[in-house]
Amino acid sequence: MVNSNSDVQIYNTHIEQTEAAARLITRVAKESYNTRGRFDFVLSGGSTPALLYRLLAQPPFANEIPWNSTYVFWGDERLVPPDHDDSNYGQARSLLLDPLGVPPANILRIRGELSPIDAAEDYAVRLSSLSSVPGEAPRFDMVLLGLGIDGHTASLFPGAIDEEEEESIAMAVSIEYGDRPADRVTLTPRAFNGARHIIFLVSGPDKAEAVRRAVAGDYDPQRQPAHRIRPGSGSIHWILDKEAGALLHPG
């Protein structure tokens, strides 16, 4: 079931859905900047956010978001070098960060060129150095997430809950999914759940059943990793196109 602090928005096209996400990100960026002087924004990988990154790099969003005070993180990374075609950082860099000239000091990427354990440790240490609470991730203003057809989000895959994950804020994962690199690093639910806002941006007919299970299915965190995303005092926004939302019933 959708939590009381979540909403579902369904748009006719991928472009309309993406514009809605860009508007929400802009609103939260401005609020965060006005309140705390910075905007902490966690990006996702996958193909769905490519259009969003292109849109955010153009007016009006390029001018409205305080990019010099925006700090960029990733929810997960495939363990490949930063210039590799499969790098989540690489995608965001070419579509969003380079075109906007986001200062390198504002970009905290997961070092995909390291070994899995080292990359997870390195990311966790650098993140916790930004938090007022030792060992915790900073409280992100906005987290962007996708959803896989098997229900995974970031690199939290079905059936993969383990003890390490409950204790850490970033962890190494090895999982075969399509032709994507198997070795990954992901933030854990503990790190995501401090966020003020989380967007699930999902599109296309092949995602409809995964969306139904994540949004309206019985609570089953082992099989539905999206159920583990429950920001204590934050909000979840499901921003869907009509194909992805096709199996949700209004009301």
Ligand code: 6PG
């Ligand atoms: C990754 C992701 C992953 C992605 C989903 C959806 O690095 O692969 O962060 O969780 O968001 O697999 O991917 P698509 O948008 O390509 O369907």
